[in-house]
Amino acid sequence: MRTAVVVTAALTFLRIVIGLHFFLEGSSHLRDPSWSSVGFRKAAVGPLAPLLKADLPETGDWKNTLGKVQNADPVNVVNAAGSWRTSLVEKWKRLGVRRENVLRASGWTPPENWSAISSTAIEAADKKLALMLDDAQEDLVDYCRQVIRLRETEKSAMAQDLPFMRDRIATKQRELAGQKAGWMGEADAVGRELVTAWNEKLSAQDRRRAAAAVEPTRLWRADRFVSWSLTTIGACLVVGLLTKFNAMGGVFFLLSVVASQPFWLPAAQSTYEQWVEIAGLLVLASAPLGAWAGVDAFLMPILRKWCPSKMCCKSKQ
DSSP, rough: OOHHHHHHHHHHHHHHHHHHHHHHHHHHHHOTTTOOOOOHHTOOOOOHHHHHHOOOOOSSSSSTTGOOOOOOOHHHHHHHHHHHHHHHHHHHHHHHHHHHHHOOOHOOOOOOTHHHHEEEEEEHHHHHHHHHHHTTHHHHHHHHHHHHHHHHHHHSSHHHHHHHHHHHHHHHHHHHHHHHHHHHHHHHHHHHHHHHHHTTOOOOOOOHHHHTTTTTOOOHHEEEEEHHHHHHHEEEHHTTTSSSHHHHHHHHHHHHHHHTTTTTTTTOOOOOOHHHHHHHHHHTTSSHHHHHHHHHHHHHHHHHHHHOOOOHHHOOO
């Protein structure tokens, strides 16, 4: 009897500790507006890496312009860079229209020559972007050549069979991703300067309203969903509500994390902590902990009473 009490107390403590970990992680992400899963997704390796990296934010249509160059001839690269620049300018124009629509919906009256002011700001941003691409032309050509060589290396038999080749490919991928992020960062800085130029003619209140015109990305939606899921799972585990269901939800989330870092790949990061927590959650999912010390002790009798299928209840009786 004493052993049963000790085991019950220990497992209940385990449930609360893991629940608090999930709750604190999820709630900290929700409180921090700058938090993003970009770092986790960029570090992903293995079969899930393309899926996780598909939602990474891009500045302009890099994927279908500079990221799709098949021949690293300077003329082709310049044309691809021009297409990327055009995609950015079109994105800025759409943002300007959305900002104006949001402001007009709130009763805002545009200043005199607002269209001319907006167009002039976009033209100035376009010129800055063009100068940036001109200065980086040689580097862009070299980048495209390395990307093409990397694609060929990834398709080779050695890339599949030799661990040191997989390491070399992962290192080169990170290096090229860093170069791409640098150019995107410069373009983002030009975009922020454009928004600053637009905001000069607006009041502080109108600036806050115009900021709502920025469309949330797929990554932002996915991050919010994950953050709310972690917070909910953690809170339910702490109070012992639907314990088995939420414990398995935590298991599936952690499995998605460890699957992004397969331990058999040399470039994978350590996931020992996640595996330990998975083991603990599986224990929680297989024991009636909520019924011992949680809300499930009051909820489960009600659910059994109103259960539409009496088969499971009869088997337990």
